[in-house]
Amino acid sequence: xxxxxxxxxxxxxxxxxxxxxxxxxxxxxxxxxxxxxxxxxxxxxxxxxxxxxxxxxxxxxxxxxxxxxxxxxxxxxxxxxxxxxxxxxxxxxxxxxxxxxxxxxxxxxxxxxxxxxxxxxxxxxxxxxxxxxxxxxxxxxxxxxxxxxxxxxxxxxxxxxxxxxx
Amino acid sequence: xxxxxxxxxxxxxxxxxxxxxxxxxxxxxxxxxxxxxxxxxxxxxxxxxxxxxxxxxxxxxxxxxxxxxxxxxxxxxxxxxxxxxxxxxxxxxxxxxxxxxxxxxxxxxxxxxxxxxxxxxxxxxxxxxxxxxxxxxxxxxxxxxxxxxxxxxxxxxxxxxxxxxxxxxxxxxxxxxxxxxxxxxxxxxxxxxxxxxxxxxxxxxxxxxxxxxxxxxxxxxxxxxxxxxxxxxxxxxxxxxxxxxxxxxxxxxxxxxxxxxxxxxxxxxxxxxxxxxxxxxxxxxxxxxxxxxxxxxxxxxxxxxxxxxxxxxxxxxxxxxxxxxxxxxxxxxxxxxxxxxxxxxxxxxxxxxxxxxxxxxxxxxxxxxxxxxxxxxxxxxxxxxxxxxxxxxxxxxxxxxxxxxxxxxxxxxxxxxxxxxxxxxxxxxxxxxxxxxxxxxxxxxxxxxxxxxxxxxxxxxxxxxxxxxxxxxxxxxxxxxxxxxxxxxxxxxxxxxxxxxxxxxxxxxxxxxxxxxxxxxxxxxxxxxxxxxxxxxxxxxxxxxxxxxxxxxxxxxxxxxxxxxxxxxxxxx
Ligand SMILES: Cc1ncc(C[n+]2csc(CCOP(=O)(O)OP(=O)(O)O)c2C)c(N)n1
Ligand SMILES: [Mg+2]
Numbered sequence: 152x153x154x155x156x157x158x159x160x161x162x163x164x165x166x167x168x169x170x171x172x173x174x175x176x177x178x179x180x181x182x183x184x185x186x187x188x189x190x191x192x193x194x195x196x197x198x199x200x201x202x203x204x205x206x207x208x209x210x211x212x213x214x215x216x217x218x219x220x221x222x223x224x225x226x227x228x229x230x231x232x233x234x235x236x237x238x239x240x241x242x243x244x245x246x247x248x249x250x251x252x253x254x255x256x257x258x259x260x261x262x263x264x265x266x267x268x269x270x271x272x273x274x275x276x277x278x279x280x281x282x283x284x285x286x287x288x289x290x291x292x293x294x295x296x297x298x299x300x301x302x303x304x305x306x307x308x309x310x311x312x313x314x315x316x317x
Numbered sequence: 318x319x320x321x322x323x324x325x326x327x328x329x330x331x332x333x334x335x336x337x338x339x340x341x342x343x344x345x346x347x348x349x350x351x352x353x354x355x356x357x358x359x360x361x362x363x364x365x366x367x368x369x370x371x372x373x374x375x376x377x378x379x380x381x382x383x384x385x386x387x388x389x390x391x392x393x394x395x396x397x398x399x400x401x402x403x404x405x406x407x408x409x410x411x412x413x414x415x416x417x418x419x420x421x422x423x424x425x426x427x428x429x430x431x432x433x434x435x436x437x438x439x440x441x442x443x444x445x446x447x448x449x450x451x452x453x454x455x456x457x458x459x460x461x462x463x464x465x466x467x468x469x470x471x472x473x474x475x476x477x478x479x480x481x482x483x484x485x486x487x488x489x490x491x492x493x494x495x496x497x498x499x500x501x502x503x504x505x506x507x508x509x510x511x512x513x514x515x516x517x518x519x520x521x522x523x524x525x526x527x528x529x530x531x532x533x534x535x536x537x538x539x540x541x542x543x544x545x546x547x548x549x550x551x552x553x554x555x556x557x558x559x560x561x562x563x564x565x566x567x568x569x570x571x572x573x574x575x576x577x578x579x580x581x582x583x584x585x586x587x588x589x590x591x592x593x594x595x596x597x598x599x600x601x602x603x604x605x606x607x608x609x610x611x612x613x614x615x616x617x618x619x620x621x622x623x624x625x626x627x628x629x630x631x632x633x634x635x636x637x638x639x640x641x642x643x644x645x646x647x648x649x650x651x652x653x654x655x656x657x658x659x660x661x662x663x664x665x666x667x668x669x670x671x672x673x674x675x676x677x678x679x680x681x682x683x684x685x686x687x688x689x690x691x692x693x694x695x696x697x698x699x700x701x702x703x704x705x706x707x708x709x710x711x712x713x714x715x716x717x718x719x720x721x722x723x724x725x726x727x728x729x730x731x732x733x734x735x736x737x738x739x740x741x742x743x744x745x746x747x748x749x750x751x752x753x754x755x756x757x758x759x760x761x762x763x764x765x766x767x768x769x770x771x772x773x774x775x776x777x778x779x780x781x782x783x784x785x786x787x788x789x790x791x792x793x794x795x796x797x798x799x800x801x802x803x804x805x806x807x808x809x810x811x812x813x814x815x816x817x818x819x820x821x822x823x824x825x826x827x828x829x830x831x832x833x834x835x836x837x838x839x840x841x842x843x844x845x846x847x848x849x850x851x852x853x854x855x856x857x858x859x860x861x862x863x864x865x866x867x868x869x870x871x872x873x874x875x876x877x878x879x880x881x882x883x884x885x886x887x888x889x890x
Contacts, residue, residue: 164500168435168447179440209627216624222444222464225500317499 152207156185158230158237158307161218162315163198165191169223173200176221182206182214186239186304197225197317201237201306228315230307237307240277241285242267244299245292247274255296262288273298320490322451323348323482324355326415329458331358332492335386337377337751338362339370343390344430345417348482362751362780365772367394369744371401372770375410376745379731380706381752382537384411384465391417391479392430396437400738402472403441407735408558409535411470413461414438418447421478434476443471451481451488459493468503469622470535504621507638507646515593515617515634516650522591523662524669525551528574531558531734532596532620532640539563539727541644542595548651550663551593552670554582556603558734559596561724566703571670572679575603576871577716580678581670583869583877586611588669594618596640599629600735609876619643678869678882679720680889688837690714690789690861693844694721697759697787700844705757706731706749710742710766713795716867718761740769746784747777757785757848764790764858765814774827777854785847786856788820791863799866803881804873824856833858 163169170189177184182204189200204214211229219227230237247255252274259266259276262284268275278288282305289300309315320328326349330338339362342350353361364370367389374385385405389398395416405412416438419428435447444464446457457475465473519525527549533542539562546553546569553563554574563570572579574586586592592614597603599618604610610630617634618626626635636643681691694717697705703723708731709715715732724730731749733741746760760767767788777784797812821831830853834843840859847855869880883889 168439168445171436172439175439209631213624213628220622220624222498222501 152209154205154207156203156205156231157211158235158305159202159204159215159218159227160230160307160315161200161202161227162192162225162317163189163200164223164225165196165198166223169198170200172221172223173202173218176217177204180213180217182210188304188306194317199315201304203305225317226315228309230309233313234310235307236310237281237305238279239282239285239305240279240303241288242275242277242301243289243292243297244273244275245296246272246298248272251296255292258288258291262291264288318490319487321348321352321482321484321487322454322477323352323484325451325454325488325490326458326477326482327352327356327359328490329455329492330386331356333458333462335359338386338388339364339373339377339748340388341367341370341390341394343394343417345391345394345419345479346388346482348479348484349388349415349417351484352482361388362776364744365775366770367397368401368740369770369773369776371398371405371412371414372738372741372744373748373751373773374412375401375405375741376708376731376748377752378410378412378748379745380728380749382728384413384462385748387412387414389414389416390430391419391434392432395432395434399437399441400740402438402474404733404736404738404741405472406441406443408531408733409470410472411465412472413458413465414472414474416474416476418476418478420480422480424478434474438474441472442474445474445476448475448477448481451486454481455490455492459496460498463496463498464501504637505639505642507619507636507643509646511634511636512643512646513650515636516647516654518591518615518617518634519549519593520654520656520658522551522658524589524666525549525591525593525658525663526585526589526614527551527553528556528586528592528594528597529553529559529562530556530595530597533559533562534727536596536621536640538596538641538644541641541648545644545648545651548648549658552585552667554578554585556597556600556734557719557732560719560730561727564725565723566725571674573719574877576605577720577867577869580676580869580880580882581673583871583880584673585670587877589614592616595644596620598625601629604630605871605876606874609878676886677889678880678886680886681865681883682885682889684862685837687862688834688840688859690717690791690859690865691721692837693787693789693840693859693861694718694761696841696844697761698722700841700848701757701759705729705759706746706753708732708742708745708749708758708760710760710762710769711737711739711796712763712766713791713799713865713867714761714763714766714789717789739766743767743786744770744773744776747773747780747782750782750784751780759785759787761787761789763795764788764792764817764820765794774824774829774854778827778829781852783850783852783854786854788856788858789861790817790820790858791861791865792817793863795865796867802866803870820856820858824854829854829856831856831858833860835860
């Protein structure tokens with residue numbers, strides 16, 4: 152069976168231990184975890200988490216079933232099964248000395264980045280989009296110019312009427 | 318009613334109808350122990366080690382179906398309990414374990430006897446709760462019992478900081494009458510369409526097998542299973558955990574399957590065309606190498622836990638639901654629809670199974686000079702009329718107990734199947750005896766396993782729990798020795814148990830009765846004598862054949878059709 156990437160979105164009880172239960176499940180059962188994001192929703196008793204994982208169909212089925220079985224997980228959906236948006240945000244600090252400033256700015260514009268901090272020798276560029284776009288921006292800037300990279304991990308939502316509600 | 322947190326905790330146990338709490342005091346739970354002292358309804362059993370408390374509560378639960386309750390202090394109290402919690406977790410036993418925690422303001426400061434009990438137990442519980450205020454105690458207790466006993470049962474830990482149980486803070490008490498948790502909704506039903514498909518498939522079978530497990534006992538659906546199996550007339554096999562759900566002495570029962578299953582059960586599995594799997598989880602000890610598992614079978618799998626389905630083995634008709642509901646639906650459908658499998662096919666299948674049975678895979682070499690462990694188990698079964706509660710430890714003796722004691726009723730066979738915890742047998746037996754004081758309770762153990770929770774002989778004395786201990790003493794970590802014989806060319810690395818105590822004197826030092834039995838001719842007499850002593854714990858030390866092995870055996874990487882048989886199979890009766 153072939154391995155593919157899945158974006159799983161869950162609503163969790165906003166309790167102190169619930170995130171460690173989710174993270175613990177992945178390490179305990181040896182499932183891959185590429186990224187995990189979590190934050191409270193508009194309902195403060197609920198947190199929304201997005202997990203990017205990979206595996207063959209059988210593994211993914213087990214992952215979603217095992218997550219559902221956790222007592223703190225209220226609802227869950229594998230976003231990958233239908234149309235969805237999955238974006239992440241990146242802040243990247245790059246070396247921007249005089250002669251290169253313009254070129255970096257142009258590159259940032261092409262990627263619809265936003266320069267959120269400027270010093271004499273550096274920029275911090277904020278970029279949002281799918282992970283491939285962020286990867287390709289990193290590549291375009293090049294390792295030599297990069298001082299720091301911080302990525303939020305993917306958050307996702309289903310398109311249209313489909314959704315994750317209590 | 319205004320109560321302190323400690324009183325609320327104990328009052329909640331009363332309101333849950335809890336009879337016994339198995340526990341051990343310490344600083345963090347002293348307020349709770351004071352609340353126990355000032356009431357009569359909930360009886361506290363003081364163990365000698367927290368592991369013993371967990372196994373006693375576990376044994377009590379397995380024998381009754383009621384949740385087992387444990388109370389231990391923070392730090393070492395909690396960590397000592399973990400083996401027993403994990404044991405219950407792997408066998409899906411409903412338990413509520415209350416762990417004391419250091420005073421809330423000291424949490425996270427490495428305070429005296431502080432351990433992160435929630436973190437330590439997380440991977441081996443169904444769920445755990447950290448109590449955050451005294452006001453929360455009653456609701457958390459209600460939720461703990463609810464989660465532990467519904468759906469696929471399991472242990473639930475409740476961690477309570479000491480200050481929340483203090484006597485000076487009184488708060489109004491009312492035990493919640495019901496509970497709802499939006500994040501926890503155990504299934505009941507079972508998809509009607511799937512059940513119908515399953516019944517249709519069963520009616521087309523030519524070589525069917527029914528494979529049953531511990532889930533049948535958990536869901537109290539042994540009657541439904543028996544009716545269904547008899548209505549269909551198909552062969553029934555059971556996992557180690559499910560023994561007794563279907564009567565071992567019934568003609569449709571072909572014995573246990575798996576690593577030490579019978580020839581007919583394992584070959585039945587290997588050759589079946591339709592497999593009805595109920596309340597099982599396709600454990601590796603059952604399936605052998607999954608690549609060889611049931612190569613020609615269409616598989617129907619009924620279980621309450623969706624994660625059990627298609628975890629290890631692909632399934633054709635998955636049915637998630639409470640077994641009792643699903644099996645009842647199957648029976649209804651069979652009553653409405655008279656279509657059945659072709660009787661000729663089924664008769665042919667049975668004659669094949671009879672041929673396999675004739676191989677007598679459980680036959681062993683008898684002896685009048687050295688005691689054969691299988692013989693002891695057979696005699697225990699005879700002397701107790703096959704109706705005792707039998708607990709066991711882990712090793713060869715456990716497999717012989719499972720193979721040679723014929724369990725006709727549910728909840729009689731009590732062992733640590735999932736975790737394989739040596740030390741389980743004696744404390745579990747004590748828990749069973751509390752629940753069934755009038756019944757024979759026997760712990761079939763080995764000289765190594767028994768020493769892992771031996772201290773509970775003292776608890777047995779304190780509470781007058783006259784269980785019988787059958788020690789199959791082969792002076793070896795027998796199961797380890799057997800693997801070393803088969804797989805390591807007889808290099809017996811650390812499997813000889815030297816420097817054994819005199820078990821007779823040891824038992825006597827606790828004011829129990831000790832017996833040493835060395836001759837085969839004395840086995841039956843000794844057992845009769847021991848079981849006649851209704852009010853005495855009798856420790857029977859049987860010196861058994863040191864080189865005996867458990868057969869049949871499916872070794873690593875092999876399938877059901879590749880059993881290793883007794884070297885003299887065919888010549889034995
Ligand atoms: C706590 C624990 N430690 C180690 C093991 C591994 N183990 C399985 S069986 C066995 C030997 C048991 O010896 P004994 O109780 O004498 O039983 P026998 O096999 O000789 O009947 C061991 C060490 C285990 N199951 N549990
Ligand atoms: Mg031994």
